Amino acid sequence: MSTEPLDPPDEKDGPGERADPWYRRGPIGFRRSQVPEETTDERLLATPSRADWVHSDPWRVLRIQSEFVEGFGALAELGPAVSVFGSARTPVDSPEYATGVEVGRRLVDAGFAVITGGGPGLMAAANRGACDAGGTSVGLGIELPHEQGMNEWVDLGVNFRYFFARKTMFLKYSQGFVVLPGGFGTLDELFEALTLVQTGKVKRFPLVLLGSAYWGGLLDWVRGTQLAAGTISARDLDLLTLTDDPQEAVDLMVRARQASPRPRD
Template identity: 70%
Template sequence: MTDEDYQRGATTLRGKLVPRTTTDQRLLDEHTDADWLHTDPWRVLRIQAEFVEGFGALAELGPAVAVFGSARLTSDSEHYARGVEVGRRLVEAGYAVITGGGPGAMEAANKGAREAGGTSVGLGIELPFETGLNRYVDLGVNFRYFFVRKTMFVKYSQGYVVLPGGFGTLDELFEAVTLAQTQKVTSFPLVLLGRDFWTPMLDFVRGTLLGEGMISERDVERLQVVDDPEEAVRLVVEARLP
């Protein structure tokens, strides 16, 4: 895989064939004519195929934990080092490691999982600024649609460990909190790794959201923040114990 590769589902594109828009964008953009009447029903078949392929690839994965974090972390970052350790410790605790398959924090967790001899999974997505799966992914599935990919993360993970990240990381985190809050998923540990990074956000959650009655104390308690990768994995393991 080169820096010029563009991954669209199972297809790799290069050079002039790299599209200017993503599949998600074309699905969600406002239409100016009735062409969608003729094309959107066919998209349903592609979406269905992505679900079938994802379910088929991951059905026998076994216990797994998803690790999220910024794609922009560099390999000399302390957060990257924590990601490697988290991946390793999850494998030692008997879990496969699932990430978004990209660089940065995702690469770190995949690296730790592979070096520990475990199953390192990457669920890639078609994006205009990220290309292909990192080299530490052993089992990779590429998706066109974010919502299909999100389903795979929730369905095949027994919990999330979340390293510092941006909008994408926050999106995955708060979607999981919402699913737990509404009891769409149960017994789903959410561990935030990096106290200095996450504390300001948790201060807002507790001081403003809880303070103004927008959420409950139980919702705040779903978010556990730690500094130590060993403790992060311990919390995940303990949440699965009967």
């Protein structure tokens, strides 16, 4: 886990980029020739070619356990929070970035901490809005082949080696998700949460898609293909809310908090 602030970007760097950024693996940082060729997740999921996994995998369980312990310890007293997801590639001068800042600010004004993946783009936008509003701005980072590091608006940062440990933190310490335009990672978080709500593993968990021009086609496909084929039910569509209004997204989170006054275990 790393919580120290990052240096601001060099003037010669592009938006959200830094010269020789740190590659994070838990509490350890690497640069240049020391950057490992494989991520921890990659090694975990690799097909073993020999029987040495019998010796390495049981020890790996302890590392996985430590990630849960560190995450729980860092976030246990966070209070009501909402996770905001979106693309790391969105430029700062885009309308979507401005929307992300507004969402972060409005969530803090409504009494929530803001949690993101800690990276650049729309994650940084939501963290920036939360930070500017004087609220708690959280980033849950992940070890990636091209490490981006925590954005400068994160006040509490936790770095993870394993995606599944990180996903658990998003779900355990959030009362809902606001999903801005994003790529595969955003879809991954969205549909994992959607599946947990659909199957009753998580209750009273609002999922808001913010941006009808971006998300409308996805919902059209869900209705026209999945619902038409009978692979989902009509009531499953009610689990998602599509809007262009950041305040509507925040209001849904507030109503969910009022309907569920006790924190989830």
